[in-house]
Amino acid sequence: MFESTFSETTRRDWTDDGGAGGDADATTRIATVGCGNYARSVSIPAMERGEYAAPTVVVSGDPEKRARLADEFDVTAIGYDEYDAGVASDEYDAVYVATPNRLHLPHVETAAGHGKHVICEKPLEATVERAERLVAACDDAGVRLMTAYRMQTDPVMRRLREFVAAGGIGDLQRASGDFTFPVLGGDAGPDQWRLDGRLAGGGALYDVGVYPLNTARFLAGDDPVAVSATTRSPDPAFDGVDQHVDFRVEFGAASGAGDGDADDIDGAGPVDGGGWVGNFSASFSGHPNTSLELLGSDGRIAVRSAFQPGADREVTVETSEGTVELADAGADETVEEFDYFAHAVATGGDIEPDGSDGLVDMRALAAAQESARTGGRVEL
Structure with missing residues (x-):
């Protein structure tokens, strides 16, 4: 049992069947909402290194930060009002929400309203009631939701x-x-x-x-x-x-x-x-x-x-x-996390x-x- 279990410590079992359908080679374009240090230094670079995810849009309330991110990652950078209004929504397929916990709900509701799939940082929100509303918003809109438990993809x-x-x-x-x-x-x-x-x-x-x-x-x-x-x-x-x-x-x-x-x-x-x-x-x-x-x-x-x-x-x-x-x-589990999500969105595969x-x-x-x-x- 040891040999069979631990001889494949980089195997991506979630790609073994090629997904539930769709094009497994497709790229899921992701907008990052909230550009704090973790998103800038860990998450967006992980998307860039992945096979199935691609950062294409960033949302920040800081004009100077938007300019730096646009230059560093070659992405479209917009503010929160523009995100709410649907600016650049044709440039992304899904949204990564990385704002403070109590702001997850409105940003997820905006993504669902635009018909975009969501990967949301954990914990899902600041209270159980708000987290339940967040999940319901995605269910009602018919979009996929992943809680960003990167360790589950390691x-x-x-x-x-x-x-x-x-x-x-x-x-x-x-x-x-x-x-x-x-x-x-x-x-x-x-x-x-x-x-x-x-x-x-x-x-x-x-x-x-x-x-x-x-x-x-x-x-x-x-x-x-x-x-x-x-x-x-x-x-x-x-x-x-x-x-x-x-x-x-x-x-x-x-x-x-x-x-x-x-x-x-x-x-x-x-x-x-x-x-x-x-x-x-x-x-x-x-x-x-x-x-x-x-x-x-x-x-x-x-x-x-x-x-x-x-x-x-x-x-x-x-x-x-x-x-x-x-x-x-x-492997780098943050790369795995975004590729897991992007692959599931592209193929209709399960999101555990x-x-x-x-x-x-x-x-x-x-x-x-x-x-x-x-x-x-x-x-x-």
């Missing part, structure tokens, strides 16, 4: 999911994960949207806590049933948001082997035999760290450098068959991290906030 994570689904570590018993991101590091100061609770919806929980939560869910093929959490914000700079969060997520059943076919991911999922628990943490200060571990009845998976964009994953898999250690494996997937996490994050306020366990 080939290493996809091979690990196949391994877990095939019973590689037996019944899952617990998971743990951490994402510590010093948000005030470098030149960054306190005047940023991530520290504005209304714009962000939450602090470390919303911004980086969603990574270990969603990635563990993805690997296990399971959804949460209850959440309990505590938050701390000892630094006055984080008065409006959680600086640190620790949250315990209960899942309804242990993920296991199913029929034992590692390729049958659609049929993989929870089996009878009790639940498992995820213990996750996230911080806006401290030494940078991203890690994820899954412990099963018959093995263990540990991933270091688990969530940084473009990082070389360090993976250790231990079972009775032996130990496998992978380093410098996989869709709006419904994003809503599962929104409800879990809201439950964590409620638990932190009340001190109780919140059922979902």
Whole structure:
């Protein structure tokens, strides 16, 4: 099982069947709405490096930034009023929304109104109610929606999911994960949207806590049933948001082997035999760290450098068959993310991290906030 699972850590399984139809060689042209540092330095360059995605339009409220982006990426640059009015809408097929969380809804509604497909950064919005309206807008307009869970497109994570689904570590018993991101590091100061609770919806929980939560869910093929959490914000700079969060997520059943076919991911999922628990943490200060571990009845998976964009994953898999250690494996998951989305749009293929997937996490994050306020366990 080791050899078959980990010998293809760059394989794009989502292109194996050429998609559900259409031209798999077609290019999906993407407009980027919101041009902060992450979009400029990570997302748009990833589109340029991909096979199926192409950046063609950028939307920014800063005229100087528009000029720089137009020159750097050879794209059409417009303002938000022009985007709302449909200017340059014939130059893109889909929209990547990368604005602060509470602005996702209006920008997605605009894209849906123009008949454009959407890939929206996570979490989907600042509140569950607004996220539900966002998903409904795309459903009503008949456009595709992908929640931008780039880790779900990382080939290493996809091979690990196949391994877990095939019973590689037996019944899952617990998971743990951490994402510590010093948000005030470098030149960054306190005047940023991530520290504005209304714009962000939450602090470390919303911004980086969603990574270990969603990635563990993805690997296990399971959804949460209850959440309990505590938050701390000892630094006055984080008065409006959680600086640190620790949250315990209960899942309804242990993920296991199913029929034992590692390729049958659609049929993989929870089996009878009790639940498992995820213990996750996230911080806006401290030494940078991203890690994820899954412990099963018959093995263990540990991933270091688990969530940084473009990082070389360090993976250790231990079972009775032996130990496998992978380093410098996989591919740039941000390139994979946009190619996955663009390929699905062009071919009519499935989008697994869709709006419904994003809503599962929104409800879990809201439950964590409620638990932190009340001190109780919140059922979902």
